[in-house]
Amino acid sequence: MRLSQGPARSIAELSAESRLTRQAMTKHLRVLERARLVRSRRTGREKRFAFRPDSIMELQEYLAAVSAQWDGALERLRTLVEEGS
Amino acid sequence: MDKRRIDKEIEIKAPVARVWRALTDYREFGAWFRVKLGAPFALGQTARGNIAYPGYEHLVMEVQVTAMEPERYFAFTWHPFAIDPKVDYSQETPTLVEFRLEPSPAGTRLWVSESGFENIPAERRAEAFLRNGEGWAIQVRNISEYVAQNP
Numbered sequence: 626m627r628l629s630q631g632p633a634r635s636i637a638e639l640s641a642e643s644r645l646t647r648q649a650m651t652k653h654l655r656v657l658e659r660a661r662l663v664r665s666r667r668t669g670r671e672k673r674f675a676f677r678p679d680s681i682m683e684l685q686e687y688l689a690a691v692s693a694q695w696d697g698a699l700e701r702l703r704t705l706v707e708e709g710s
Numbered sequence: 711m712d713k714r715r716i717d718k719e720i721e722i723k724a725p726v727a728r729v730w731r732a733l734t735d736y737r738e739f740g741a742w743f744r745v746k747l748g749a750p751f752a753l754g755q756t757a758r759g760n761i762a763y764p765g766y767e768h769l770v771m772e773v774q775v776t777a778m779e780p781e782r783y784f785a786f787t788w789h790p791f792a793i794d795p796k797v798d799y800s801q802e803t804p805t806l807v808e809f810r811l812e813p814s815p816a817g818t819r820l821w822v823s824e825s826g827f828e829n830i831p832a833e834r835r836a837e838a839f840l841r842n843g844e845g846w847a848i849q850v851r852n853i854s855e856y857v858a859q860n861p
Contacts, residue, residue, distance in 0.1 A: 684827065687830075688716060688827060691716060691824065692718075695822065699718055699720050699820075699822065701742035702742040702743075703720060704742075705741055705742050706724045706728055707722060
């Protein structure tokens, strides 16, 4: 079950499904909420999050994600070249 | 700084010739870029292969080599996250990836840039990340790095 399918879920439920701590998950959801990819609703004491199916990812968020992927790829390049044959 | 392109600069402790080979030999490129290309890079030609990144193995990556100036400049264009078989991505302007190399005291200075993101339709940016079943995990991992760099 993932955020992109099904009903809104709490931070506890989402953290349980991933390797992230609740603290990290809260941070990520905040970024995604700011990017208008997810929306939240308070039900009782807890906030529940759901994916916004028609969301538009802002260019800056998209670039940040692609930039992070490049960081990973270039580290793998460095490792391959410096430590390999 | 142009906020619509990505620019990276790293120093690698190895000779320029070695780094050039890691960039332009299709098997070495595939090992660190995480794609299983089927044939060598050739100027003006399209190199094709499946992404070898966990969760994205069903995606095919296609790059068109636009420049190969030995040991100094390697460039290609591609469509990031061209994942919908119903969409004709050839109608969209691809992004340009450029690698520039220079010898440095420690070995090699490598610049990598990717530009042309403004040409990707807005509705495709979110779709590209969130369509895939594993997209959520990938997205969160990427965002965690973003958050770590932008506290």
